[in-house]
Amino acid sequence: MNERSFSGRGGARVPGKNAKATKTKYEAILESAIKVFARKGFHKSRISEIAREAAVADGTIYLYFKNKDDILISLFEDKLEQIIRNLRAEIRQEQDPLEKLRKFIRTHLELVNRNPDLAAVLQVELRQSNKFMKEYVPAKFIDYLNLIGEIIREGQAEGLIRRDVAPGIVKRALFGALDEIALHSVLTHKGKEYLRTSADQICEMFLRGIAA
Amino acid sequence: MNERSFSGRGGARVPGKNAKATKTKYEAILESAIKVFARKGFHKSRISEIAREAAVADGTIYLYFKNKDDILISLFEDKLEQIIRNLRAEIRQEQDPLEKLRKFIRTHLELVNRNPDLAAVLQVELRQSNKFMKEYVPAKFIDYLNLIGEIIREGQAEGLIRRDVAPGIVKRALFGALDEIALHSVLTHKGKEYLRTSADQICEMFLRGIAA
Amino acid sequence: MNERSFSGRGGARVPGKNAKATKTKYEAILESAIKVFARKGFHKSRISEIAREAAVADGTIYLYFKNKDDILISLFEDKLEQIIRNLRAEIRQEQDPLEKLRKFIRTHLELVNRNPDLAAVLQVELRQSNKFMKEYVPAKFIDYLNLIGEIIREGQAEGLIRRDVAPGIVKRALFGALDEIALHSVLTHKGKEYLRTSADQICEMFLRGIAA
Amino acid sequence: MNERSFSGRGGARVPGKNAKATKTKYEAILESAIKVFARKGFHKSRISEIAREAAVADGTIYLYFKNKDDILISLFEDKLEQIIRNLRAEIRQEQDPLEKLRKFIRTHLELVNRNPDLAAVLQVELRQSNKFMKEYVPAKFIDYLNLIGEIIREGQAEGLIRRDVAPGIVKRALFGALDEIALHSVLTHKGKEYLRTSADQICEMFLRGIAA
């Protein structure tokens, strides 16, 4: 059994009392990291470069992050949390579980289109962190996957989705499909058009594939 | 547009004339690399460790491979080529394009089950190589994807698959789905059972999803 | 035309603000380097050994010097600058240009006698640096040569030295003569006596050779 | 006391019996080495490159030379021996010791002009060999210096050169002067004109300097 515990979280994320000021610094570092990682790649990015970009001293970064991997992983969690929040809001607007899935698929690929730097980091750099791939307990990622799982279960309850569909597997299959398309888009710099067509194709295929 | 050219291939891969003897040495290094990479991970694997495992000198490795990344990428190409050959043979036995897809899906996941070390390297370590993700021209990978694309086109020609399915997108979606399942299997050490169930679920969903 | 530019100078030579403290560290490294280079030779000297001798960490050396060659070249420039300063002071005491030359010749060889480690480095190790021989723009060395050239011109102006003497050539010839004697002294460990006799011989020969 | 013994000489210089064929190979390697050393510098020249240039296998070089330094030193000895032979012949033509010195000086610098590759190797690369500078017993070089020493003694015997001139020191001083001029010519690519003027200047100065 894989250990997968990431000891980096839970440290003194916010050093001082002045939440406003420090949050700014924490966020400044994360935003700088996205830019630098996207430009140079994770391994070739230097802590000193992120520090310069964020206009803080090298050492200051270690007041907010445990180490270099922790920046990457914090970035992942922070952004994914925002994404999940937004997605929940979007989905709540729809009644039909099948429409919810459609919304999910489209929004996932739209986000890739609208945040190219972040997408480059999440699709390519993040996976190059050994810590992320092997030690990190992907709680937030599981939340994300479960958005799909829940919709499927909802659809099954309403008789719109086949009972023999296994939500735990299909949620991963759908995520994998979207992820591969996103990766291809990032690596080949195919943008809007490609992502929109792909969203349509995947919607059509998945919804037919699981519909009752 | 990303350049993505990998200059490492085509060098003096086989120093001597005695194809038999040298092929053995080349292969010995690759097999050792799979073991070591799977055990320690790409970045933590030492060239000297691969050399020891293969019973050659450190320098000998550089007669057959340009550098550490080249070992990983050669490994990928070599193994993928074998897999493609085997898959083609399997698929050729079936007449029905839909049955061919079923075969493809099942074989992909069976290979993961039967070659856990190789799977671990291809699913996790390979993606951690910056060279592979950013500079490599994935000719063999495209061949692999095209196996799917061809079957889909075949099915469309026979009227078994909807005409509005885009093979170029669906092939990636299917690969992404299989890849994510494989990754999950590798990271959580879920084996045979999980992979078989997943194969069934994915077959059912995809085939329904694209059937005419 | 040979480029001969040495890009190593002008970097962040002094990291901090406390000039006193850092100057000490910079100098400590140079003094240690002279000892180690003289003992082991440039190529066989290890950075780690210089660091240990100077009681700093390996990496600290790279805060003050670009690389190993830069230590050697900085050493050359630093010491040559001191030597030039001292020589100027010595020469200023004499009125007669011929006496100035005598002083120059004697002081050059006395310095070899009084600083055997430094002499060993400058005579033997420095020339073994490819960077020094081929890329370095020898500004300080030209200053040194020009000390001789200026005295000769002065002597010509006063009618003490023949007008047909070419200062630009003779300055090199004299330097070459002194340099070869110094090298022989260093390689065979011939000291005081040899250097003093040589100084007298060279004085006699050169002064007669160029006198009006 | 410096050891200065070079153990590389005396090995099986000429492997076989066929003196013609093997002498050709030995010489081919030396000539190739001059070209390669002049082009790339000693340290950056690869044995394999010299072998390719000489159209022999890497290993063959080790039948004729003990190691890389031995190529350089053999090259030095071979060429210096030729030079000494030629110089002796030239000098023998003159009766007057002072004319002999003149001839010596001019010929030395003419050789630099006529053999730029060889000069580049002897002036720059040779001195970068630690073996040459520190372990080699420079028998041939001493022969060369003694050519000067002998002429001076001859001149003293004939009453043409001052008795208080020390041949052992002046020979080095003269060599040093010529050497520095030669080095400057090589490094700055100053050719014929510069060398000829320098020869004249040095002749004038040295002959006046030591004349009775």
Next chain:
DNA sequence: GATGAATGAGCTTTCATTCAT
């Protein structure tokens, strides 16, 4: 004698991280 595949010692430099101020 000739070959060239195989060997394996050898080492600078980078950069994430720390900690005294």
Next chain:
DNA sequence: GATGAATGAAAGCTCATTCAT
């Protein structure tokens, strides 16, 4: 909290040399 000078561990790769053929 913020700084940034100082630390020191860490390893890929080259290439002179060897030696079995």
